[in-house]
Amino acid sequence: MSDSSAGQGYPSQDDGLTAYPDAPSQAVPQPPYGPVPGAAGSPPPYAPPPPCGPGAPYPVPGGAYPPVDVAPRVVPQSVQIAFYVMLVGAVVTLLSMAYSLTMLDQTRSDALDASGGVLRGNELDLLVYASVGGAIVSSLVTAGLWVWMAFVCRAGKNWGRITGSVFFGINALFYVVGTVMAFVTSTAGIALVFSTVTLGIGLAAVILLWNGMSSTFFAPRAPQGYQPYPGYPPTARY
Template sequence: MSDPYGYHQPHPSPTAPAAAPIERPKTVTYAVYGMWIGGLLTVLSSVFLFTTDTTEMRALMVSEMEKQPTYDPAVLDAQEVADVLVPIIQVGGALFGLITLGLWIWMAVMNGKGRNWARVTGTVFGGLSLAGSMSSLTNIAGNAALGGASMPTSAASTALAIVDPLLVIAILVLLWVRPSSAYFSAVGAERQRQRQAQHTSYYAG
């Protein structure tokens, strides 16, 4: 029966035919595992930051401030400044850790689903992380070699600072080897095929 008002009512568009699920290669699976491990290391790093004895950190801050030629104890009490700065450093580190944890989880989920934009984004984040880690390790090594002062760190924190860049490098390699690239390409092609099928079926109806 024709519509008395002359309007064309489009038929509900059928969904695109389901395709066989694309098998995720082990390289991507291992990269995703690595991202979850990276998130765990971020949590551990934040825990170490709050549980480490800050006495030495405060003493180092006081010592460095008192060495400054413009320092005047009558104007500024170095110990009071250190007592204020250390909690700020801890809270700031915790907030940064939460943001980093969220990025690890986000990248793990999206890369596991084969989103190529997530692989590119994760690579950018990984590059920035490597640059920061290398800078920190270089400063620590340089200060130790020259006998300069550096912020005290626990053995566990130092170990995490070494493990983290190695983990990032391994993840990036796994994401860009040939089986992983083929998987991301296949997922992207399948998503494009489904969008085209839905578009065609809508206008065909």
């Protein structure tokens, strides 16, 4: 039997593989992606990353870090003088208390006159002892505040300077009221002298603590290991 497809006119196909152009014998040179680190004319390699973590300062342009203020501050002369002035205030307060103890008879006589002769005997003694005891407690507390404020201010605590100034204002108010009452009742004496000296000491301490030499000493300090980034917070509007 003859093949029926043999007589049909189908085009013959080449059994060989399709030929492609030959690849170039040499690869086209490609430019390098970048300079080789360390080669002549190349930029220096990357610098190591800055330290991070708690206590690390913020980086600043140029790679320099601002110094951290960790050294103890030098107490200026004005604050040192104010320290001794406040200690003198404590001593004067204690001397005033000691003087009041020597005036028990005068205190008894003043209490008897103030009551119009109504209080006598044990009642009068109770009033006198209560008055003297209150004065002793008040003097001890005041002397303790003088010493405490002296050491706090010498340590550079700005809140101590503010608190001491508030105490001075309260003392000045009581001084004015007490002076007026002393002259009205004709009881002005050595006690008024002690009050005046104490007020002058407080005024001197306040002036020394708030002058220009002391203001720098009481300025706030940056915490150890922390320095704010220069230019932050921004002052110009975006």
